[in-house]
Amino acid sequence: xxxxxxxxxxxxxxxxxxxxxxxxxxxxxxxxxxxxxxxxxxxxxxxxxxxxxxxxxxxxxxxxxxxxxxxxxxxxxxxxxxxxxxxxxxxxxxxxxxxxxxxxxxxxxxxxxxxxxxxxxxxxxxxxxxxxxxxxxxxxxxxxxxxxxxxxxxxxxxxxxxxxxxxxxxxxxxxxxxxxxxxxxxxxxxxxxxxxxxxxxxxxxxxxxxxxxxxxxxxxxxxxxxxxxxxxxxxxxxxxxxxxxxxxxxxxxxxxxxxxxxxxxxxxxxxxxxxxxxxxxxxxxxxxxxx
Numbered sequence: 001x002x003x004x005x006x007x008x009x010x011x012x013x014x015x016x017x018x019x020x021x022x023x024x025x026x027x028x029x030x031x032x033x034x035x036x037x038x039x040x041x042x043x044x045x046x047x048x049x050x051x052x053x054x055x056x057x058x059x060x061x062x063x064x065x066x067x068x069x070x071x072x073x074x075x076x077x078x079x080x081x082x083x084x085x086x087x088x089x090x091x092x093x094x095x096x097x098x099x100x101x102x103x104x105x106x107x108x109x110x111x112x113x114x115x116x117x118x119x120x121x122x123x124x125x126x127x128x129x130x131x132x133x134x135x136x137x138x139x140x141x142x143x144x145x146x147x148x149x150x151x152x153x154x155x156x157x158x159x160x161x162x163x164x165x166x167x168x169x170x171x172x173x174x175x176x177x178x179x180x181x182x183x184x185x186x187x188x189x190x191x192x193x194x195x196x197x198x199x200x201x202x203x204x205x206x207x208x209x210x211x212x213x214x215x216x217x218x219x220x221x222x223x224x225x226x227x228x229x230x231x232x233x234x235x236x237x238x239x240x241x242x243x244x245x246x247x248x249x250x251x252x253x254x255x256x257x258x259x260x261x262x263x264x265x266x267x268x269x270x271x272x273x274x275x276x277x278x279x280x281x282x283x284x285x286x287x288x289x290x291x
Contacts, residue, residue, distance in 0.1 A: 034105050035094055038117060042090060045118040046125045048082075082125075089124070089137055100145040108144050112151050116143055119155060123162045131169070135161050135271045142270045149266050157267050160215070169272070171208055175218050175260055176268050183209060184254035194252045206251045217264040221257040 043049055097104060107113055117140060124136045136158070143154045174186050187194055187205060195201040212218045223231040260268065 034109055035097065037109050037114060038094070039090060041114040041117040042121045043086075045121040046086070085133070089133065093137055093141055096141045097144060104144045113144060116140070116151060116154055116158070120158055123158055126162075129166060131166050132161055135169070138273060139270050142273060146269070148269055153263065153266065154270065157270050160217075160267065161271060164211070167204075168208055168212060171212060172217060172260070172264065172268065173272060175258055176265070176272070179259045180221055180257040182254045182257060184252045186258070187252050197251060202251045209251075216261050217267065218258050219261050221259045
């Protein structure tokens with residue numbers, strides 16, 4: 001409890017009024033039944049929304065010094081910021097829906113799509129950077145406007161956004177923008193000079209590339225036959241008398257070209273692009289739109 005001082009009721013009132021205003025901006029009663037389902041799926045997936053509404057109602061019904069202590073005030077003030085962010089992203093996605101058109105109406109009412117929305121906003125609530133929140137909004141919007149892959153894969157993309165950090169995404173963008181780049185070229189483009197092999201920076205870079213490779217986001221470029229099967233490369237014979245290399249393979253080697261995998265290109269399509277306006281089955285070979 002507080003030290004007995006009466007809280008600043010004017011300030012507290014302003015907090016509640018601001019909270020209410022933000023919630024009213026995202027009130028689905030002002031929108032069609034179609035967008036209403038989207039709003040409800042998003043809001044219902046965030047557990048603290050109910051607590052904020054309950055605290056606001058308590059403030060309105062209780063009197064005097066018992067209305068709210070300073071901890072409650074700070075808690076509401078902090079969640080006021082979150083509700084502002086939530087209101088902004090919901091309005092932004094709704095506007096992007098409008099830019100796609102009415103052809104997505106059936107899609108955004110489907111339970112399959114709404115389950116993606118719920119999962120995305122659970123992750124959105126825990127995201128600690130604006131970058132991740134923006135990527136999640138892209139996936140939600142593009143999952144409504146394009147069917148380049150299955151909903152199961154879209155949910156995997158949400159897991160990737162939750163798991164990977166902001167230092168992974170520039171590497172994905174660079175490989176997408178310049179397919180065939182080597183680890184050396186990617187490193188120098190993104191960060192400049194190459195550090196020592198035994199440095200922390202080199203360890204971090206190896207970690208990033210290993211995670212993206214093991215996660216099937218990037219791979220070494222390989223030749224394929226007409227069936228799409230990878231062609232095995234024959235090892236280059238080492239001539240007699242030529243000694244084996246005296247050092248291990250560099251973290252910044254400049255020989256093996258890297259490209260996005262098929263699912264890596266789809267991730268770019270959904271998460272790193274803005275609104276995609278095409279609807280229907282797009283499981284055709286080829287690169288996704290440029291970021």
